[in-house]
Amino acid sequence: xxxxxxxxxxxxxxxxxxxxxxxxxxxxxxxxxxxxxxxxxxxxxxxxxxxxxxxxxxxxxxxxxxxxxxxxxxxxxxxxxxxxxxxxxxxxxxxxxxxxxxxxxxxxxxxxxxxxxxxxxxxxxxxxxxxxxxxxxxxxxxxxxxxxxxxxxxxxxxxxxxxxxxxxxxxxxxxxxxxxxxxxxxxxxxxxxxxxxxxxxxxxxxxxxxxxxxxxxxxxxxxxxxxxxxxxxxxxxxxxxxxxxxxxxxxxxxxxxxxxxxxxxxxxxxxxxxxxxxxxxxxxxxxxxxxxxxxxxxxxxxxxxxxxxxxxxxxxxxxxxxxxxxxxxxxxxxxxxxxxxxxxxxxxxxxxxxxxxxxxxxxxxxxxxxxxxxxxxxxxxxxxxxxxxxxxxxxxxxxxxxxxxxxxxxxxxxxxxxxxxxxx
Ligand code: CAO
Numbered sequence: 173x174x175x176x177x178x179x180x181x182x183x184x185x186x187x188x189x190x191x192x193x194x195x196x197x198x199x200x201x202x203x204x205x206x207x208x209x210x211x212x213x214x215x216x217x218x219x220x221x222x223x224x225x226x227x228x229x230x231x232x233x234x235x236x237x238x239x240x241x242x243x244x245x246x247x248x249x250x251x252x253x254x255x256x257x258x259x260x261x262x263x264x265x266x267x268x269x270x271x272x273x274x275x276x277x278x279x280x281x282x283x284x285x286x287x288x289x290x291x292x293x294x295x296x297x298x299x300x301x302x303x304x305x306x307x308x309x310x311x312x313x314x315x316x317x318x319x320x321x322x323x324x325x326x327x328x329x330x331x332x333x334x335x336x337x338x339x340x341x342x343x344x345x346x347x348x349x350x351x352x353x354x355x356x357x358x359x360x361x362x363x364x365x366x367x368x369x370x371x372x373x374x375x376x377x378x379x380x381x382x383x384x385x386x387x388x389x390x391x392x393x394x395x396x397x398x399x400x401x402x403x404x405x406x407x408x409x410x411x412x413x414x415x416x417x418x419x420x421x422x423x424x425x426x427x428x429x430x431x432x433x434x435x436x437x438x439x440x441x442x443x444x445x446x447x448x449x450x451x452x453x454x455x456x457x458x459x460x461x462x463x464x465x466x467x468x469x470x471x472x473x474x475x476x477x478x479x480x481x482x483x484x485x486x487x488x489x490x491x492x493x494x495x496x497x498x499x500x501x502x503x504x505x506x507x508x509x510x511x512x513x514x515x516x517x518x519x520x521x522x523x524x525x526x527x528x529x530x531x532x533x534x535x536x537x538x539x540x541x542x543x544x545x546x547x548x549x550x551x552x553x554x555x556x557x558x559x560x561x562x563x564x565x566x567x568x569x570x571x572x573x574x575x576x577x578x579x580x581x582x583x584x585x586x587x588x589x590x591x592x593x594x595x596x
Contacts, residue, residue, distance in 0.1 A: 175202025176550035180355065181571075183262040184208065184239060187215045189311065189337060190296045190371065191268030192235035193344025198264075198351065199238035200543040200552040206258065206567055207236060207558065211243040212590020214560040227535035228557060234540045236557035237530070242568070243561035243588050246277050251587035255279070257572045259287045264351055268296035270308045281366060291364040292354045296343050300370035309371050314339025318375020323382040325412045327399055332412075343374035381418045385410045395473045396422055402477065417442060422476050425509065426484040428492040436514070439492045441483055442505040445469050450502040455486040528554045564588050 177198055184195040184207040192215070199205040209215055217231040245251040259265065265284065267274055274280070274295075284291055298309020299317070315321050315333045325332035336342075350367035358364060376383070385394055389410065393400050397413050400406075417423035423442035430437040443451060448467075452460045460466035465475065472479060487495050492508035499506045510518075516539055521527040528542040533556075543552035568574045568582065582588060 173549065173551060175552075176547060177201040177203040177352075180204070180264065181262045182206065183258050183265040185265060185267035185269070185274075186296075187268065188217055189231075189235060189340035190344045191266055191347075192217075193341040194294070194296070194347040194351070195239065195266050196235055196237055197345070197348045197543070197545075198266075200554070201547075201550055203264075205239040206262070206563075206571070207239045207241045208244050208246070208255070208258070209241055209560060211245050211561070211586075211588055214241070214243070218560060224535045227532065228559070230535075230538060233530070233532060233535070233538065233557040237540065238555045239558055240563035240567060241558035241561055242564045243590075244564075245587050246279075248585060248587045250582055250585035252278060254568070254572070254582060254587060256287055259284055259291060261571055262288075262291065263355065264292045264294060266294045266347070266351070271297055271306045285364070289363060290358060292351060292358065292367060293364065294347055294351050294354075294367040294369075296347055296369055296371065298371050300368070300373055304372075309339075311337055311339040314343070314371035314375050318372045319379040319382055320375050323379060323410055323412055326414045327404070327411050329412070338378050339371045339375050342378055343369050343371045346374045346377070382410050395470075396420065396476075398476055401474045415440070416476075421445065421505075422472070422480075423505075424476075424480045424483075426480060426487045428487050428495055428508075429490055431488070436509045436511040437492055438509040439487055439495050440507045440509065441480070441487065441499075443472070443479065443483075444505050447502060447504045451483070451504060454498065454502065454504075455483050457482060525552065525554070530554055530556050532556045533559070561588065 180198070180203040182195055182198055182203050182205040184191075184205045186192045186195055186207075195205050195207070207215070215232055215236070217235065218228045220229050220231050222229045244254055246255050259279070281293060284293055297305070298307050298314065299305050304317075309317075312321075312333045315338060316331070318339065320338060321331040321333055324334055347367065347369045350369060354365050354367050386409065388394060389406060389408075393406050394410075396416065397411065398416050399411060399413075415423070415425040421442050421444045423440055425438045426441050428437045428439050448469075449461045452458055452466075457466075465471055466479070490498065496506055496508050515521060516527065518527065522529075524546070525542040526544060528540055529537055530540050531537050540554065542554050565579060568579045569576065574582065
């Protein structure tokens with residue numbers, strides 16, 4: 173079976189997390205992704221948070237599957253010539269350098285267009301045009317500037333960042349969609365285009381329900397927030413809402429059996445209106461089905477703390493998995509709080525390829541996330557990340573058509589090797 177992006181070649185100038193997330197997805201869909209790395213150094217994540225000596229760190233391996241690696245000093249004259257040839261031979265250039273880096277390297281949009289008018293140039297930056305456009309940005313900066321931190325956490329606590337990498341991986345996902353859309357448009361126009369995605373914009377896009385609530389505030393209190401039932405006034409901006417559900421069906425995280433010792437013995441419980449009567453039966457409050465204080469959703473909103481406390485008395489008598497089984501039988505939406513250990517050991521996630529075991533020559537077997545997007549006609553086989561410069565010769569000769577004598581000349585120029593490893 174073939175793959176959706178087979179035949180598409182990506183010049184992958186990305187590093188750290190946001191850009192590599194994007195190009196890894198494209199590789200999983202079958203694109204030939206050529207990762208260009210600085211000789212001797214490579215992507216900084218190869219050496220960050222190392223757990224096995226002399227082996228690429230998991231930070232790198234888990235973001236760079238199915239890619240090939242070429243080392244190239246793009247500030248070296250010969251290196252620039254090789255880069256020009258790569259641009260002519262690729263469909264998409266993806267980068268997430270700091271602002272202005274590509275221009276300083278001498279590869280402006282205009283120059284790239286001259287070299288290859290069909291090329292799509294896709295970039296991630298921290299901010300879009302505006303006062304912060306020149307700033308460098310990492311994950312948590314994006315979470316803070318995109319509205320996630322101010323709306324995450326508890327009302328009386330600090331703003332919080334989330335464990336989900338919505339700034340980096342989230343923006344990488346957005347960019348990947350932009351790239352395949354541009355490739356689709358190119359089939360009609362024959363032309364490349366610039367695709368940009370700012371991390372602040374990506375995070376805000378994911379926080380749209382909070383922008384919704386910001387506008388609702390002008391028309392009265394947010395009645396589904398716990399603070400409404402607690403009689404606490406709303407300020408000018410959307411407050412942090414703890415574990416309140418962000419939608420119209422109130423929900424909370426509730427303790428389950430064993431919570432005293434197990435930090436993850438909790439379940440998310442949603443009091444979806446259509447199943448309210450079943451909830452009342454299960455928790456042993458059948459009169460709430462008809463009591464005007466509880467029977468209809470608007471009546472329940474000021475009483476959410478009382479209602480969830482009562483439901484928690486029931487969930488505390490069950491483990492999170494027992495509660496899940498019982499509630500699912502009645503179509504009551506809920507979900508156990510799963511630890512990373514539980515997810516890593518989950519058999520169904522292994523079976524579906526969402527969690528995969530990969531073998532690596534330096535570190536041995538390790539776990540990674542696989543492609544979360546499943547396509548019936550484009551299967552994903554997760555292959556290990558490349559060693560630094562592992563495919564330099566192969567790319568120079570097979571992709572760019574250099575002869576072995578020319579490759580020797582390129583190497584002698586220092587364009588592909590770190591100074592300490594230059595031939596004498
Ligand atoms: N050969 C020669 N030089 C190279 C090279 C190569 N193959 N690859 C990169 N470089 C050089 C660049 O030319 C640049 O040099 P100049 O500053 O002299 O022009 C230099 O490496 C540094 O590039 P950078 O600014 O991208 O890297 P940084 O470590 O200083 O900053 C980061 C990292 C992530 C903050 C910045 O790249 C950035 O803001 N990116 C956009 C937002 C983003 O994606 N952030 C998410 C990162 S994941 O958390």
